[in-house]
Amino acid sequence: MRASGRALRQRLAAMAGSGDAAGLAEAALLLACLERGDDPAPGLAVLQPLTRGLAAGTGLDAPARAGLLVEHLFVGHGFHGGGDEDEPDLAWLLEHRRGGPEALGILWLEAARGAGWSAEALAFPAHFLVRLTDDSGGRAIIDPSGGGRVLEPPDLRTLMKLRTGLAAEMTPDLFRPLSDRQILLRLQNEAKLRHLRRGDVSAALAAVEAALLFAPDQDLLWREAGLMHMRLDHLAAAVAALEQFIARTGSGPARLRTQQLVQEIRARMG
Template identity: 45%
Template structure:
């Protein structure tokens, strides 16, 4: 039995440990539980374990020693073939697509949610796999024996070549966009989870539900307590909602972190001005 309180503690624990120690699957399930309560997470945890075990067997049953191509084929076989995971292109903006519990239930989701499933299964077998900083469409990279392959979780673990990535980039960023090394850069576990939750936050903001967006930001701060941008967002949302004391505290925390981490003088000055306004309203 996993209660809401236990889920929150999972997130707080993730916020206290080194990034490489974060269990992507466990934290993503805890986030999902907060938004979609279930009686017990054990069935979903078993499913994640089963994906890893099936992936290991799929590679072991091949005629040759594991290769990069063999691992790619095994990921496609287990996730897209055996379990039918696919991107939800019909109801892409449905909030369920960013909730790992509902993604497992429906076998449909956003690229980042499906990417988390693939990364969890691959890492259970000791494979080197990571999310990439590609804008607008989450991709993963699988490394093996000096070779690398970029995969598209939304399209059944489809291998993506540079010309395809260029087309994907232009679809999301405009025709003038061009690939740069930054688009291939690996991202941390926290950044993957933040990207997952950003989908929820943006959906709530676009539907004019700042209160729900604030809840998402507060949950994100539990596992990424040093993310300065989130503290500023918390301050802005709290101020908008009339939570003056909470807004002041969030802006003060942002300024402390921002000064230590070299935030721009313009952003610091702007935040200090907002802070003065909130303090004057509180008095």
Template identity: 40%
Template sequence: MTQEGDIGDQDAIGGEAWAEATLRRLAEAGDSALDILDGALALAAFDAPTERLAGYRDHIARMERDLAAAAGEADDAELRLAALNHVLFGLHGYAGDADTYDDLQNANMIRVIDRRKGLPVALGILMLHLARSQGWEMHGLDFPGHFLLRLDAPGERLIVDPFHGGVALDAPALRALLKATSGAGAELEAAHYETISDRDVLIRLQNNIKLRLIQARRVEEALNIVDSMLMLAPDRISLWREAGLMNAHIGKTRTAIDAFETYIAKETRSEPRREAEALVGELREKLN
């Protein structure tokens, strides 16, 4: 049974044209704060096109209302986090997918909402959106191996793990997590508490899909992910190099040359430029 605010049949909106326009609009904002959930839905639309985007928006709006009711006038970081966790993981049943962690659906926001489970960064984007809907300050962290969030309130700061029910992590727990993901010799540094831009959060989301597709040797599908990332972040020069390599791999020589030439125009380091110029030379020979 479909409840009020849950995903149901709605008027058809969205689609790939909407997704591309949304990503290009968000790209113009650079590294400023974005409508991060809109970006995640747009990225998802390329792999899971939907005619029910209005239904997903209704579901999100329902969670926003639930959070406002649960939080009340809370100005304490712990109370705010408790309200967030109650709504997202309690009332609406979201959870980290530990059983099928590498399932590509776990990084596609449409499928995450459908299934109520996902990767740390996908659940983190939902938490970011909900927190900001209440005017709270929350950001993604530049933490290796496992996506975390930072919730700030006057005089307080909590580090949050969205994959494990939104638990707040203290320094010993963070150190243990870092060693588990980066090796026994890794130690906490100030940089691990630094925030990243919303675009970087979305790129991290897409990297999860891209890397799994590459590992499965599904290069053409991985290239589609890179293309969507370039709509959002055309200034990220490493993506142009990846696009060149992948297009070359699948035999799209002219497209590969174009991507490499864009990369060369943006790259300031001499050695990577020379390497790319050599690749362009080899590709041009194939066209002759």
């Protein structure tokens, strides 16, 4: 069944003023369904029971909770990593029970938070990691796409160098928690890059414009949208998006360059 794009956009836009208009997993599902034109109802029906069966985790330490999540999500519900690179979103994961790091990470957060546990995504580069915190303040960092393995400092160092280069060093900023909106922006950025690698500028633009529905204050997204509209020869839309960037950016030089670009586009439009 196909969903109304207008209805999905309205639900995502409602998040711009209030981050709790939809939960993280629901918002990620809405974004996936907006791109696909699908109805989110089947995916929501899969999400709803994910927190059942985790009551036994009350009082467990963080590594034990991670083990319970592995049993619950991977064994009990049949989810696992290794999804098709072209189908990495949450809708695909919920339908086929396999998916990429971002979708699996969001699923872990949904299940853990639904059980009343403290769970957050980390600003670790190029890999979705989840940190669980137990009732005593003990912590465990989990790799959902790595089978739910608990990562120790040597594992994290190896993973970081693999992702960012041998010269990279761990800093506290890598373990900063991401807000739900930051997670969704990261998700849409991955979608944009995936489409650009395939040369599909229209799909990349759609990913950026979907992000603008819930994060219209992100000035660089407006600039990206404007430049993509230019590549597609959508000159009026390019001007509209770039003027949004001009109004929002705090960078004087960037504002001046973009104003000059808008003048050039208007000259082309006649």
